[in-house]
């Protein structure tokens with residue numbers, strides 16, 4: 001299997017001031033991410049997600065273990081050539097406009113002239129900030145800032161994108177835009193490694209997830225397998241009359257070997273309801 005990311009037995013300790021014992025932030029974590037896969041790392045605050053990502057990017061030095069990106073050791077600077085990164089709290093110059101910001105990062109990545117201008121335009125369109133491209137970031141909303149952050153991470157057409165909390169502080173509308181952008185990256189074969197506290201979104205975009213707790217990987221697998229309830233079968237009926245539901249109940253009871261756990265109207269999610277009642281609402 002061709003791997004975009006290989007993290008093997010990663011260990012990282014910190015020695016916070018005023019604390020005698022070292023703090024074990026990441027404890028023998030291993031993660032493989034295949035080319036083109038969208039992988040989500042989830043876990044409570046302080047469980048080691050950002051530290052794992054930073055070690056993968058060579059931004060923190062591991063105490064043990066290895067991290068590789070497309071087969072290259074993460075501690076080598078050139079391993080980051082094909083990587084875009086959106087940090088948890090990106091800092092941007094507030095006096096620059098959206099397009100100036102992208103131009104700035106594009107130049108840092110060696111883009112110049114017509115190629116840079118074309119890339120800036122393309123990215124502003126991709127993150128739906130064409131109209132706001134000439135406005136200063138100081139006036140951007142949180143969702144717009146995250147989208148410019150995402151555009152910044154894509155500037156040099158990376159093959160791997162690492163997103164630390166891409167939807168932090170963003171409302172459901174902005175989160176949905178970011179989710180769609182991640183799905184778009186997946187469509188284009190770009191590998192995505194993300195961590196987020198928005199579990200419903202992780203469920204929607206990721207092929208595989210890992211759950212990390214107190215620095216340790218406690219569960220990992222394809223999302224469909226992890227979420228399937230082994231001993232249950234779901235049947236969803238449209239327009240079923242109460243009589244039909246009663247018949248189904250009788251049939252199951254007569255059969256004896258199975259139990260009907262629930263029959264009623266399925267629930268939507270609060271996120272879907274929010275979107276339906278706000279942006280998706282059509283004026284009469």
Ligand SMILES: Nc1ncnc2c1ncn2[C@@H]1O[C@H](COP(=O)(O)OP(=O)(O)OP(=O)(O)O)[C@@H](O)[C@H]1O
Nearest residue numbers: 014015016025043044045046047048049050051052
């Ligand atoms: N530079 C540092 N110095 C000291 N301790 C640190 C440092 N960076 C992280 N830690 C500690 O390591 C642990 C893991 O932190 P990390 O930021 O990786 O967690 P996280 O899962 O990303 O959390 P969150 O969901 O809050 O972003 C925490 O206890 C944190 O306080």
